[in-house]
Amino acid sequence: MLEVQNLTKRYGDIVAVQNLSFSAKQGQILGFLGPNGAGKTTTMRILTGFLPASGGSAKVAGFDVFTESAEVRRRIGYLPENPPLYADMTTDAYLRFVARIKGMARDTIEEATDRAVNTCGLERVRHRLLGHLSKGFRQRAGLAQALIHDPQVLVLDEPTIGLDPVQIREIRALVRQLAGERTVILSTHILPEVSQICEKVVIINEGQMVLEEDMDTLTRDATLEDVFLRSISKETADPTTEEPA
Numbered sequence: 001m002l003e004v005q006n007l008t009k010r011y012g013d014i015v016a017v018q019n020l021s022f023s024a025k026q027g028q029i030l031g032f033l034g035p036n037g038a039g040k041t042t043t044m045r046i047l048t049g050f051l052p053a054s055g056g057s058a059k060v061a062g063f064d065v066f067t068e069s070a071e072v073r074r075r076i077g078y079l080p081e082n083p084p085l086y087a088d089m090t091t092d093a094y095l096r097f098v099a100r101i102k103g104m105a106r107d108t109i110e111e112a113t114d115r116a117v118n119t120c121g122l123e124r125v126r127h128r129l130l131g132h133l134s135k136g137f138r139q140r141a142g143l144a145q146a147l148i149h150d151p152q153v154l155v156l157d158e159p160t161i162g163l164d165p166v167q168i169r170e171i172r173a174l175v176r177q178l179a180g181e182r183t184v185i186l187s188t189h190i191l192p193e194v195s196q197i198c199e200k201v202v203i204i205n206e207g208q209m210v211l212e213e214d215m216d217t218l219t220r221d222a223t224l225e226d227v228f229l230r231s232i233s234k235e236t237a238d239p240t241t242e243e244p245a
Helices: 040-047 069-075 091-101 106-119 135-147 165-178 191-197 224-237
Strands: 002-011 014-024 029-033 055-060 076-079 153-157 183-188 200-205 208-214
Touching (some): 014 200, 069 076, 091 106, 106 135, 135 153, 183 191, 191 224
16 A cells, blocks of 8 residues: 655655665554654655655656656545644634645545544534644644545644643544555554554654554563563664765
């Protein structure tokens, strides 16, 4: 469903992502891990068409992210770290607006809006202004806009950041519900989140691949925290590892 090969992103002399390769199967929840500044958000923005790459390739459902971006956008939903909400719009009006700018047929928008509202638990706040909602409901609205066009791949960048424990549990449960037929890419630095809901893990550091492994295999003899810290420490300490400029 998702294939990334030798993905590279440069900003002048700075290499943010270097020769990154990984894959995710249909219906799989993939945890995309790394310390702050590792290149996670840059990678997510490239995969969702918000940033051009400097090199490499990426495909979603067989369509090339760079040469067939319109087809990819129809098949991918994106929740960035800061949900793109308009505070002076109601939840319902906002989702209808998003559906229109995503090019959905007019006669499908009402049904799609109802589906997104119900899936994300927004029934109580669908007629309230987004600016008046709690952080948890704003995250749910952000998820709803990513889901409005029923994408095959869902990319979530730090979906539980800033939430309280109850809200975190609710969003995690919702992410599990959204998987199955959809492929979910969960970018985060919160290890318990990955341990609880992900089936596969990719770890990057300083823009480079450190590890790609199924969760069951990865945590057979150690905790995810131990594996993560060991992987990052090895990558940092290895003098033969080529570091970004």
